Structures are given as C-alpha cells and as structure tokens.
Amino acid sequence: MGYNISDTSPLLELGEVAEVLGTNPRRVEGWVEQGILKPAVEGNGPGRWRQFGRIELLQGALLLKLQGIFGKRSPVASAVVRAFAPERQKPEVQKTMERRWQDTAVDGSRPEEGNESDLLLCVVHGPQREPTLYLDRPEKLRAASEQALHHGHIVSMFDLGWVIADARVRLERFLDHGPYPSRRGRRG
Secondary structure, eight states, X not given: OOOOOOTTSOOEXXXXXXXXXXXXXXXXXHHHHTTSSOOSBOOOSTTOOOEEOHHHHHHHHHHHHHHHHHOTTOHHHHHHHHHTOGGGSOHHHHHHHHHHHHHHHHHOOOOOTTSOOSOEXXXXXXXXXXXXXXXXXXXXXXXXXXXHHHTTOEEEEEEHHHHHHHHHHHHHHHHHHOSOTTTTTOOO
C-alpha cells in the first residue's frame, strides 16, 4: 500500500482539514466532490463523517500551493494532486517524504533556505499538453527536465520539503491550540 498514515497521525474531519490548511471547508468539500482529494475513511451513512489522514493533508497543502501559482481552475494543479496519490509513488520517494515529515516533528524545523531539497516535484506542461509529473530526488530529475525544455515544454519545479514541513507545523499548531477540545494535546 502507499503512504503509512501512522498510528499516531490523527484522522481529521473535513472542517479540521480546512482549518489546518487555512482555507474554508467548502473549498475542501469541492476537492472531494471533484475527486481531487479522497478521504482516508469514507463517511458511509448518516452521522458518519469523512476522515482525512496525513497524506490527504499533504495533498491539500500541495493543491493550495499549486492553485496559488497556476490558478484555482488550473487542470495542472488538480492533475498533480491526483498523481500524488500514494499508490502511484515509488517506495524510495515515500521513504523520503516520511523522513521529511518525521524530521519536522522532531525539531519543528523547516528546510534551510539555500539548501538543496531531497525531494522535488517536476511538472512538465504546456499548451495542448497534459501535465507529466516526476516526483523524485533532484539528481534523478535533471535528464527529464532538460529533455522537456529541449522540446519546448514548460518545466516547473517545486520543493516538496517545504510543503511537507509547513503542513506538519500547521497540524502540530492545530492539535495544540485548535478549537476542538477533544483534539487538544494530541500529537500526530
């Protein structure tokens, strides 16, 4: 299976995900309705709420960043997040993401500015072209990005270390100070 949601990572309701990400619940609900974001636990039946784990939180954080760059209605942003699904990732990339999540948990730090990231997202796109995604270490992305540029495509690179660290810090802050009394003091 894909990412390890981990026994210690809390499952959040839709409104809580929105609060952690700093957006409104209707926006997150729209992502779910469009199939961009899938709950970790589907809320079947009345009174059963959808629940989202760490990977869905990361997908939401990434989607917000990409929509800020490409626009809210951009097919690039939603295609990237759909391709970011756990079952589509290489084990070594999953391990790198897990390590970045855990490193942030240990010291609360974000990647140092100016340091090269250990995990980049490369999006190759352009007019009349479906986005192609590469999620890997920088040294493995060089050839793909150079080839795409050589063919006249647009190449956008994103440091996922920052997205992961920011989502982790936001989650920790929410768990420590969020308005939901049952969540206070729980750490994930």
